[in-house]
Amino acid sequence: MPLATWPEGTFYVMAASPIADDQEFARILNRHKVLVLPGTIVETPGWFRISLTANDDMVERAIPAFEAAMAEARA
Numbered sequence: 001m002p003l004a005t006w007p008e009g010t011f012y013v014m015a016a017s018p019i020a021d022d023q024e025f026a027r028i029l030n031r032h033k034v035l036v037l038p039g040t041i042v043e044t045p046g047w048f049r050i051s052l053t054a055n056d057d058m059v060e061r062a063i064p065a066f067e068a069a070m071a072e073a074r075a
Helices: 022-031 056-074
Strands: 012-016 047-051
16 A cells, blocks of 8 residues: 655654554554554555654563554454
8 A cells, every 4th residue: 555645754654554444543552552643644544653752661562562452453
């Protein structure tokens, strides 16, 4: 699924949502205490933004949360 617009210099990465509704996946992640920006908000539906400004501890805590959110999204 191609992006409608590509970031040119940022502190985030774009990731493809594992489900078609990127906003719903962002809500699922939020329930697991991970905040992302749904791509629909920035004209890239089906994707979401992940901040690159998190520290190592935040990233380590988010890994199991992403795994749980992926399992929930696919259920």
